[in-house]
Structures are given as C-alpha cells and as structure tokens.
Amino acid sequence: MTLIKSISGIRGTIGGKTGDNLTPLDLVKFASAYAKWLRTNEKGSLKVIVGRDARISGEFVSSIVSQSLVACGIDVIDLGLSTTPGVEMTVPYLKANGGIILTASHNPKEWNALKLLNNKGEFLSAEEGEKILKFAEMDDFEYVNVDSLGEISSIPDDGHYHIEKVLSLPWVNIQAIKEANFSVTIDAVNSTGGIFIPKLLSALGVNKIHKIYCEPNGHFPHNPEPLPENLTEISTRTKELKADLGIVVDPDVDRLALICEDGSMFGEEYTLVAVADYVLGKQKGNVVSNLSSTRALRDIATKHNVEYFASAVGEVNVVSKMKEVKAIIGGEGNGGIIVPALHYGRDALAGIALFLSLLAEKKMKMTALKQSYPAYHISKNKIQLTPEINVDLLLDKFASHHQNEEVNSIDGVKVDFKEGWVHLRKSNTEPIIRIYSEANNEKDANELANTTIRLIESWI
DSSP, X not given: OOEEEETTEEEEEBSSOBXXXXXHHHHHHHHHHHHHHHHHHXXXXXXXXXXXXXXXXXXXXXXXXXHHHHHTTOEEEEEEXXXXXXXXXXXXXXXXXXXXXEOOTTXXXXXXXXXXEOXXXXXXXXXXXXXXXXXXXXXXXXOOOGGGOXXXXXXXXXXXXXXXXHXXXXXXXXXXXXXXXXXXXXXXXXXXXXXXXXXXXXXXXXOEEEEESOOOSSOOSSOSSOOGGGOHHHHHHHHHTTOXXXXXXXXXXXXXEEEOTXXXXXXXXXXXXHHHHHHXXXXXXXXXXXXXXXXXXXXXXXXXXXXXXXXXXXXXXXXXXXXXXXXXXXXXXXXXXXXXXXXXXXXXXXXXXXXXXXXXXXXXXXXHHHHTSOOOEEEEEEEEOOTTOOHHHHHHHHHHHTTTSEEEOSSSEEEEXXXXXXXXXXXXXXXXXXXXXXXXXXXXXXXXXXXXXXHHHHHO
C-alpha cells in the first residue's frame, strides 16, 4: 500500500487501486471531507486557496481537488505553481477560510499529497485532522445543487507578496547582502523553488546566481530529499564555480539545506542553529525545536541567555509549543525555519534571507561559520518489531532504566546525558522503533545508539 492517511493530510502514489494509491476517487473523497469540515466550522460563502509544487501530477490533482470543492459549494482561488509557505501566507492575506497545498514534500515524483490548512494558513491540529479522516472514512459529506456550486478563479502566484514580507523582516540586512556580492548556486530539484528562489535572491541584491535544476517541470533529477547523498552535483558545482555557498530546497520550498564554499555540507541541522544565532543576536526571545533536533540549538539559546524548549516531533507540534512559550524563532532539524514575525510555518525563503544576512555581517566563509558552532553528530537507527511486542511497555521500561538522567516523555522517550542524548519513538506507519542519538562525534553517537539497541533487544 502506498496511500497514507494521517491527521496532516493524505499522501500516496499516483495510479493503482482506490484505497491503496492516490487515485481520482481518493482525491474526491478527501477534498470533500475537508469541505465538510470547513462547513462545520464556518457558515455562509467559503473560499479555499489551492497551490501546488511542480510535480508531473500536480495539474491533474489540482483540477480534481478544486472541482470537488466547487461541488461542495466552495469557491477556489487557484495559485497554480506555488510553495508551501506561499500558500500558508496567502490564506490570511486573501481572507480565505482554508487552504490546500498539493505536494508530497521530499517524496519522489510518483507521489503527491494534500496538505490541509485552517483560516490562519496553519496546519490543522490532530483533533481537526481526525475529524476529516472520519468524514472521509464514513463518506460523510454531501454536494450542493446546481445553483449553489462554487467558482474557480485563478490568481497565479508571482511570489511578490511573500518576498516583500520576507524583505520587511526587521533582521534582514539587504544592504549588507548587496555589499557582500555573493556568488550562489541553487538546486531546486526542478520544482517551484526554481521560480521563487532566484526572485528572492535578486530582490536581496544577489547578482551571481548559478542555477542547477531550476526548471519547474516536475522531473526530479535526483532524490528530492535534501540529504548529503542526494546533493553531490551541487556540491561539486559550488566548489568548481568558487561560489560562496550553495542553496538547496525541497519541492515545496519549506526545507533549506546549505552547501559550503568547499562543497561540504553545512548540515540541515545547522540551518536552524545559524539562523537562530543571528536572530537572537538582534532580539532576545525563546527558541523551540523538536526532540530529535540537535543540542546545538540549546547551546545557542544558553549563549544568548534565553530559554530553549523542545516539542514533540512534527511541524504542528513545534508551532504549538512556539505559541505557548512565545518563541521568536524555531523549527526542525530538517532545515525547516519558522519565523512567527512572518507566519507560523517552515519557510525556506525566510531562512535564506536571514542566513545571507548573517553571512554578510559576519564576513566569514561558510566553513569558518560552521566551525564556530558546537560540533555534534546525529545517528539515526531503528529496531524492527513483531506484532506481539508491547512498544509502550518497552519505552516505559527504558525511561525507568534511566530515571537518574533527564528524561522527556512527551513524544516517545528522550534521555539527555551529559555528553549526548538518545530519543526513542515508535513509528505510526511501520512496525519499528526509531532511535535517534547525538554526541560530539560520529563514533560516540553510534555507540550510544548501539548501546540502546542492545538494551532494548535484551528486553525483547
């Protein structure tokens, strides 16, 4: 099965059988369930913003989703090719009742998905997502008569509003970026980052822009997840072109990875660390990341005499914690930057503008900047499970075993040691326990993980 239904939306591969893959019937059902949820919350005429990344299936999926909303009596504003942060910001800007982003994020080209937003342009809560899943499962929705059909209007996303708001952030130093005269390479994996990232860079005064895979045709030239093993070409090109840095985004432009001038990885985990360091240097405030993100962010918070808070894994959980503690910067270790002064969503454009401001003001090379931050290494592992294993009991036992350490149980179990941490979570989609560990170097991080795995397996 390649159809995944969750509280954050529906994701699957195009084609195949209904209920097993993302077929036209599944699209109609889920869009209609979302329309039903909107109707239970708001009355009168409703409008929804729809935008998509550049996937081959995007136009086809958008047409079915939009017409399904029309059949439910909801007006649709079609942005066409857009980004996740672009759609999120457009929802409140156009005073819409909700939004749908058609993107499977970092998944390969055969995948697509519906990501659902509320009237603030933010992802739905777990409770709201559960209601939509139940509506879809029970076919609990209905369609309007011919006189009450919605309408579709097209307002192509030119990126102007999004970029304008990014440039207006008080910490973005346009003058310093212009004076730095940066040379930048971009890999947008042939999706919509190829449209909007060059526009942003030009607006920031960056004139030396070298584009790699910036044609938004949906033919991803490599695995679109911005991990080191997928970024060999831009790494080589950045070094060959003697560029100051490389910029990599995923297909929907909410994750940001950076390449150093020597072709090495700056590290997705350190995108947030560097941007937070810059912002906190300008304004004091709390900072948030999820439990599986690097300890370096906590170190940066300590450096600036502010508080660091950890949330459960997942963007909606990070946002919830940020609101609770009134954080001014936050995000996830996958290169996702959240700047509440702009909006509550991961935003690669905001991350780029703030990072370039930092680099321009520091007048440092990327490699030197990376070395200025605490050095950590994260190891990611998993334990395969059988149906009879009680995962919750194992996690409770692990927490009790380490009761003399700092233990956090808001999302699985995380144990903080003096020289590192280990985080255990059960997967919602696979029969596995995910094990994340971090230490000052790769050897110690792997040893921490292996020690944990041996302990868990002895109990099993």
